[in-house]
Amino acid sequence: MPTNEQVKVLSQVQEVLDIVKERKIENVFFVACGGSSALMYPSKYVLDREAKTIKSDLYSSNEFIHRNPVTLGKNSLVILCSLEGKTPETVYAAQFAKEKGALTVGLTNDLGSLIARDVDCAVKFEFGDEAQAFNTNYSIMYQLTMGLLHIVEGNDKFDKMLTSLSNLQTVYDKVKVAVKEEALKFGEDYKDEKVIYTIGSGANYGVAYAFSICILMEMQWIHSHAIHAGEYFHGPFEILDESVPFIHLLGLDETRPLEERALEFAKRYGKKLIVLDAKEYDFDGIDEEVKGYIAPLVLNYVLRVYANAIADARNHPLSTRRYMWKVDYHLPID
Numbered sequence: 001m002p003t004n005e006q007v008k009v010l011s012q013v014q015e016v017l018d019i020v021k022e023r024k025i026e027n028v029f030f031v032a033c034g035g036s037s038a039l040m041y042p043s044k045y046v047l048d049r050e051a052k053t054i055k056s057d058l059y060s061s062n063e064f065i066h067r068n069p070v071t072l073g074k075n076s077l078v079i080l081c082s083l084e085g086k087t088p089e090t091v092y093a094a095q096f097a098k099e100k101g102a103l104t105v106g107l108t109n110d111l112g113s114l115i116a117r118d119v120d121c122a123v124k125f126e127f128g129d130e131a132q133a134f135n136t137n138y139s140i141m142y143q144l145t146m147g148l149l150h151i152v153e154g155n156d157k158f159d160k161m162l163t164s165l166s167n168l169q170t171v172y173d174k175v176k177v178a179v180k181e182e183a184l185k186f187g188e189d190y191k192d193e194k195v196i197y198t199i200g201s202g203a204n205y206g207v208a209y210a211f212s213i214c215i216l217m218e219m220q221w222i223h224s225h226a227i228h229a230g231e232y233f234h235g236p237f238e239i240l241d242e243s244v245p246f247i248h249l250l251g252l253d254e255t256r257p258l259e260e261r262a263l264e265f266a267k268r269y270g271k272k273l274i275v276l277d278a279k280e281y282d283f284d285g286i287d288e289e290v291k292g293y294i295a296p297l298v299l300n301y302v303l304r305v306y307a308n309a310i311a312d313a314r315n316h317p318l319s320t321r322r323y324m325w326k327v328d329y330h331l332p333i334d
Contacts, residue, residue, distance in 0.1 A: 005126070006134050006166065012123045013140065016105050017147045019121065023103055025152055026075040028056040028145075031064045031093045035214040036081040036107075039138050041206025042296045043079075043145040045253065050149050050157070061089035062331075065096045074101035079144060081137055082106070083127060085113020088331035094118040105144065107137050133168035138297050160287040164294055167285030171294075172301050174282045183305045186274060187313030193272075196222055196245045197236075199262055201229035202255030203296045207303065211247070215307045219318045229258040237265060245272040249299050252278050253292035276302055 002010065028047060030040035040058055047056040059067065061080070072078075078097040082090045085108035095118050097104050106119035109127045116122035123144075126135040133139060142161055149155035190196060196216055200208035209226040216224035227236045240246070248263045250256060266273055278295040281302075286294050311318045323329065 002166065003132070003134075005132060009123075009125075009135050009140060009143070010162075012121075013143045013147060016121045016123065016144060017151055019103065020077065020148055020151055023077075024075050025054065025077045025103070025148065027071050027077070028054060028148070029064065029069070029072065029076060029078045029097070029102070030056065030058040031061050031078055031090065031097070032081040033061050033087055033089055034218075035210045036083060036087070036090070036137070037061075038206040038210035038214070039300075040079070040081065040141060041209070042138070042203040042293060043141045045203040046142070046145050046293055047149070049254070050146075050153075050155055052153055054148070054152060059093075061087065061093040064093050065089075072097065072100045072102055076100070076102035077148065078102045078104045079141070080104065080106045080115060080119065081108070081141075082113070082115045083109050085110045085115040087115070091115050091118060092331070107140060133172050133297070133301075134165050138300065139165045139168065142293065157289055161290050161293070164286045164290050168294065168297065170285055171281070171283060171298060174284075175298060175302055176305055178281065179302050179305055183302075183309040184313075186306050187309035187311075190245055190272075190274075191310060191313040193245050194223055196224055196247065197227055197239075198224065198247045198249070199227040199229055199232060199259070200249035200251065200299075201258040202251060202253045203293060204249045204251040204253070204255075204259070204299060205229075207296045207300045208247070208249055210300070211303045211307070215303070215318070218324065219307070219320065220310065220314065220316055221322070229255070229262045232262040233265070237262075240266060240270050242269070242271040244270065245274065246270060247274045247276065247303075250275065250277040250279065251292065251299065252295040274306075 044058045091114045104119040105121045106115040107123050108115050111124050125137040146158045146161040150158035198208040198212045212224040212226035216222040250259045
């Protein structure tokens with residue numbers, strides 16, 4: 001039985017999908033900045049794997065405007081995301097997309113925000129440590145993506161995804177207990193590191209990217225870079241030695257062999273290797289056909305536990321900033 005909050009989320013998603021039914025959607029643009037952009041990578045991966053007729057791409061908000069994709073128009077669905085709904089680049093991107101005739105959907109934690117004002121459909125998500133898995137932005141992205149595929153192409157994984165997402169909080173709760181001690185050890189062992197790299201591929205790459213730029217760089221001031229496992233042997237592996245920490249993500253999607261290959265090499269020449277393998281976690285309640293898609297959400301949750309641990313060990317709260325919200329760097333906004 002869905003909770004009241006889940007019913008609210010489903011109602012918002014269904015409103016979007018009802019409009020999609022009336023439009024001939026041929027392409028999807030995922031548009032956001034920073035962590036809001038990173039959380040769209042798994043949904044882009046879903047469309048790459050599942051869509052037979054719908055094309056998709058992912059853009060940083062400001063580049064979306066300046067690049068001005070020629071295929072953007074009345075048959076486009078543009079999904080945007082901004083936590084507080086006031087990221088200037090994303091607000092302008094929403095306005096730009098609407099001017100082109102696209103159907104715009106904005107995910108935000110604040111339905112009274114600028115982004116909610118400027119899109120055709122605004123969808124509210126929960127955020128924070130108390131947020132339930134089904135109601136988060138990651139989950140809603142999947143609900144929208146699989147719903148679109150179901151409507152336009154008759155894809156049969158929509159209900160399987162909804163059921164799996166409704167069981168995801170139980171997975172999170174088990175994982176949080178399972179990784180607690182490992183996370184605390186990570187915090188203590190790596191609290192004094194000046195650089196930590198993250199590596200992943202496929203649906204996991206966005207998770208590696210978010211942890212690198214949002215947690216390590218933004219929130220901890222630790223030098224970092226997200227490395228695609230497929231690119232590892234084309235330059236980045238030269239930085240590997242016994243003193244350099246790497247966080248290796250291993251997922252359950254079709255690109256796992258890329259991640260395994262990188263890890264196998266790293267074990268030969270590196271010592272500071274943090275391996276987070278989705279195979280080690282309990283995915284009870286998650287449909288087998290969508291486990292590869294759900295894995296990045298679980299790995300992202302695990303990394304949040306690790307983030308809290310290293311922040312506590314360094315006595316450097318995740319809320320600490322040097323420039324963000326403190327100095328003038330924003331685009332002007334109406």
